[in-house]
Amino acid sequence: MMKRVLCVVMVLCLLMMTACSQQPAKEVDLKAVMDNLGAKYGLNEGMLDLTADDLLDLYGIAAADVKQYQARIKLESIQADEIVLIEAVDAKAAERVKEKLDARYQTKLNETRDYLPDEFDKIEKCKVVQIGNHAALIVCAEGQAAIGEYEKAVK
């Protein structure tokens, strides 16, 4: 009898410890993140803020998958600077978003490989990032630094 009670108590304790160790997801204000990155890495000038329709049109990212987003693209077609920050509604949506951003990243490489070598190099040094429900495509001159700053902001 005592053994059974002890077992139940231990199981309850284990369950409580597990529940406590699951920290709630960090609240991230992507607008603030974008404003910071924009100011620090020259992603304000000559950039166009994208709409939710643009997310679907350019990336194939459905509005239903997006909890919040900030996205900008360079207005000049021969400059590759682009920044897309998305918090997806859940983990599965985040995977879908990352897949779309990966495809977009590959497209940018393909379009610049043969005739814009400097832009190709810029893109190659950048990448698509996923952290939890957050996914981002960040392409700019100081891409690695900008990505590092983004990762700190969402972790």
Added chain:
Amino acid sequence: MLKRMLLCLTAAIMICTSLQVTATDGNQGAAPNPAGEKAVVVVSTNPADYPAPVADVEFGIQAGDAVGHDYFDDTVFIGDSISLKLSHYARKMRQTDKEFLGSAKFLVAGSLGSGNALWKVSKESVHPSYQGTKMLLEDGVKAMGAEKVYIMLGMNDVALYGIDESVENMKTLIEKILKKSPDAEIFVQSATPRIAASKSRPTNRMLFEYDLKLYEMCVQQGWHFVDVASVMRDENGALKDEFCSDPDTMGMHFTDEACQIWVDYLLTHTTEMGEDE
């Protein structure tokens, strides 16, 4: 001897005639005259008749009254990085003017040409994407349900394939589009020039002669020709410096001002000339 001379003379006349085409659009657009009736202007597509890569006429659809932006509701623009800039410009304009170019869509990509558009879609191909999915142009046009297809390609073709093969590739591409979208109306836009300081290929001479051949193709095939390049050229056939956003590099891409001029040209060179309101 006399028979041979007559045969040679007949052949010469036939050759000369084939180089003269009406400056009407391949679908019978024509310049309006003060009497209100459409006039037909005969121009030459013989490059030898143009010492500089510029003409004093516009080929294809002639100017008319401007249409509303909703004319482009069912339109897709196909093109390379020149048209990619137009797509960015349209996105920007639509943020304050939702009617800008109607609901026209874009199938555009840097490096795109009529040549590589005919390749299979692959991870490394430069086919444009529609809603995030890369596909052949003809599939994109069909997926969009586009009824008007405006195409500007050639900058990434002419130096690589030469003029004749580039035009042939364009013809093949359009035929593929029409096979999947048989009711689509085709509008071929002339390839635009580069600034005078650009010395690499394609040269403005090559682009101009390519445009002449494109126009001939449209007349033969019954497709529309929209001579956008005519408003981009200076008196020597080069892209006007003030229209160029990359004078220190490729010398071919447009400023916002040039994009607006392009759009204004499209609005005044349509197949709706002379229609009653």
